[in-house]
Amino acid sequence: MNSNAYKREVAVAAAAEVPEGITLGVGSGSTVDAFIDALAERRIRLTATVAASETSARRLREHGFEVIDLNQADEIPLYVDGADEIDPKLHLTKGGGAALTREKIIASASRRFLCIADDSKLVDRLGHFPLPIEVIPMARSVVARQLVKRGGRPAWRENVVTDNGNLILDVSGLKIADPIAWEKDLNNIPGIVTVGLFALRRADHVLLAGPKGLRRL
Ligand code: 5RP
Numbered sequence: 001m002n003s004n005a006y007k008r009e010v011a012v013a014a015a016a017e018v019p020e021g022i023t024l025g026v027g028s029g030s031t032v033d034a035f036i037d038a039l040a041e042r043r044i045r046l047t048a049t050v051a052a053s054e055t056s057a058r059r060l061r062e063h064g065f066e067v068i069d070l071n072q073a074d075e076i077p078l079y080v081d082g083a084d085e086i087d088p089k090l091h092l093t094k095g096g097g098a099a100l101t102r103e104k105i106i107a108s109a110s111r112r113f114l115c116i117a118d119d120s121k122l123v124d125r126l127g128h129f130p131l132p133i134e135v136i137p138m139a140r141s142v143v144a145r146q147l148v149k150r151g152g153r154p155a156w157r158e159n160v161v162t163d164n165g166n167l168i169l170d171v172s173g174l175k176i177a178d179p180i181a182w183e184k185d186l187n188n189i190p191g192i193v194t195v196g197l198f199a200l201r202r203a204d205h206v207l208l209a210g211p212k213g214l215r216r217l
Pocket of ligand 1: 028031083084093097098099100
């Protein structure tokens with residue numbers, strides 16, 4: 001099976017776990033697209049959904065799900081999202097789809113965060129995948145210089161503007177031995193909106209699909 005087939009497998013398994021009648025937080029990316037389709041195939045009744053990207057919101061609406069603003073949501077019992085890298089402590093790298101800011105906000109506002117992925121995303125240590133960082137446009141160069149001082153090689157993801165009107169720097173070369181310390185440090189650089197490290201709010205559970213079948217961390 002290829003990685004798309006694993007994404008579909010894990011998406012269907014995650015959709016089967018979602019309780020009816022809740023407000024569901026929904027992330028972004030191709031695995032989440034498959035998850036949204038699987039929710040629709042299950043004909044699940046949800047009170048509402050809160051989406052981490054305009055793309056996910058559109059897909060949810062196309063399937064007939066109500067999408068509400070986070071400000072209208074009382075409580076989000078469950079958030080389901082993908083990841084670019086997952087370490088054994090369930091710290092994540094996210095932002096490959098440039099939706100990291102809204103993803104992090106909804107993840108932080110949710111009681112439970114279920115991460116779904118094909119098992120190629122599991123790594124011993126975060127940092128092989130260039131770390132996405134959302135930056136205020138006027139701060140692109142000053143933030144890039146700060147990242148170089150920390151050993152990173154930032155690359156501007158040209159032609160990408162986030163749903164919040166900001167830019168993305170993809171940073172290679174970082175040795176992320178302590179993701180929590182890195183997240184705290186990078187959060188303090190003026191001009192950075194969101195760091196694609198999800199360590200302070202990591203996943204509560206990870207569901208993976210791969211050649212050995214489904215497994216849960
Ligand atoms: C988007 C994300 C995605 O969850 C991440 O990039 C994984 O995407 P995919 O499911 O397409 O592999 O963080 O900002």
